[in-house]
Amino acid sequence: MVQYAIVGCGHIANKHVEAIEAAEGAKLSAVCDRDPRRLEPFAAKGIHSFTDMERMITSVTVDVVNICTPSGLHAPLAIQAANAGKHVVVEKPMALTLKDADAILQACERNGVQLAVVHPNRFRPVMKALRQRVDEGAFGSFSHANATVRWNRNQEYYNQAPWRGSRAMDGGVLMNQAIHNLDLMLWLMGDVEEVSAYQATRFRQIEAEDVSVSVLRFASGALGVIEAAVTLYPRNLEESLALFGETGTAVVSGPTANWIQTWKFADQTDEDSEQTIHRIHEDPQGLPGHSAIIRDMTAAVREGRRPVVNGEDGRKALELVIACQRAAELGRPVRLSELRRDVNQGGAS
Template sequence: MIHYAIVGCGHIANKHVEAIRAAEGAVLTAVCDRDPSRMEPFLAKGIQSFTDMGRMLASTSVDVVNICTPSGLHAPLAIQAANAGKHVVVEKPIALTLEDADAIIQACEGNGVQLAVVHPNRFRPVMKELRRRVDAGAFGRFSHANATVRWNRNQEYYDQAPWRGTRKMDGGVLMNQAIHNLDLLLWLMGDVEEVFSYHETRLRDIEAEDVSVSVLRFTSGALGVIEAAVTLYPRNLEETLSLFGESGTAVVGGSTANWIRAWAFGDQTEREREETIYRIDHDPYGQPGHHAIIQDMTDAVRENRVPAVTGKDGRKALELVLACQRSAEWGRPVSLDALR
């Protein structure tokens, strides 16, 4: 069995608990949080609980540590786990600075442990199908792509925890809400060369931006648009990813990007198109993304292989967010090479 520990017992930790319980060959051994009250449900189930991560690492037979704390705390905790010889699963974003992301990656590589970043949307049935279409060359040359997140996070959401909406711990709408969609954009379209962005804090009483719009050029020459907002009234409207090429069009959307809204390829018959849409419509969620991440990490540890979503993948998404934020702050285009 691969033994897991969770550090940070807030809301997102529940998904990790469910995923560990569902994974074949995995078991939750310990939890850690500075607030003892958050660990009471685990104590009742006989799971070891700690308020100090160092003590947990020293006194348990943990193989993998899942970092589920606010984003600004990811780096020191992930590095501490790696230095103790533990494999690491870190929630998105991998960190809030490239320096911290690089330090996590280097600590894991230096200690010979695996590192996975939680970008679970890659495992959605429609995204796996979309990746197969990209790998088959079905789009031909890409012309452009759009990534859109139009969600609602009201003031009550931000007031629930003091770290939410801050630059130091949250990072803003691109970093906290839209980064999964940006990971998908990069996974499917390849690297970005340059961005030009605007962002504002329009409607929420927070430090970070609540709306952001960017245009970008991929290294392939294709263009792109990113729109992200948590200001939608009165609830989440959509998460959409659209890819356009010389021989293919795909639009995936809904309140979360799980459903096909447009699907046309020169190498597919109408019947094949309808069969794809039917298959996705009847199983839009598939295996929950966190379950897929934990099962993959469990298998990666057993097989001594790299996880499906690596630290470098997490760094790429972070790099794009930071480029957009710097462009908005500086009022000019930003080359991603300048960040590397």
């Protein structure tokens, strides 16, 4: 059995618990949280419970540590786990700076452990179908893409926990809400070279932005648009991803980007497209994303291979968020090579 431990027993930890319990060959052996009250349900089930991570990883047999804390705490805890020889699953975003992300990657490489970043939306049936079409060259050359997150996070949501909406622990709408969609865009479209952006804090009484709009130029020459907001009234409206090529158009939408809105390709008949749409609509969720992440990590540990969604993938999504934020702050286009140069020179990007 691959033994798992969870650090941070807030809301998102529940998905990790369910995923570990459902995965063959995986077992939840320990949990850790600074608040003893959050540990009570686990202790009642006989799961080893700790308020100190160092004590946990030295007292209980653990193979993988899942980091489920507020985002600003991901880096030090992931590094601590890696230095103890534990494989790491870290929630998105893997860190809030590229310097911290690189420190995690280096710690995992130095200690010979695997690193998975929780970007579970890649495992949705519609996204796997979309990736297959990209790999088959069905779009031809891309002209542009659009990633949209139009959600509602009201003031009550931010008031529930002091870290929400802060720059040091949350990072804003792109970092905390939209980063999954950005990961998908990069996974399907390839690397981004340059970004221009605007961002604002319009309605929520928070430190970070609640709305952001960015324009991208990909390395391929294609263009892109990112619109992300938590200001929608009165509830979540949509999350969508649209890809446009010379021989294909696909728009995936719905409240959480599970459904096909448009599916047209030069190499497919309308009947072929309708069959794909019907198949996706019959089971839009598929295997829950966190379950896919845990199953893959369990197999990666056993087989000595990298996870499907690895640390480099997590860093790319983080890099794009930071590029958008910097472009908005500076009021000019930002090339991603600037961020890389800054990190190489010891900056804190």
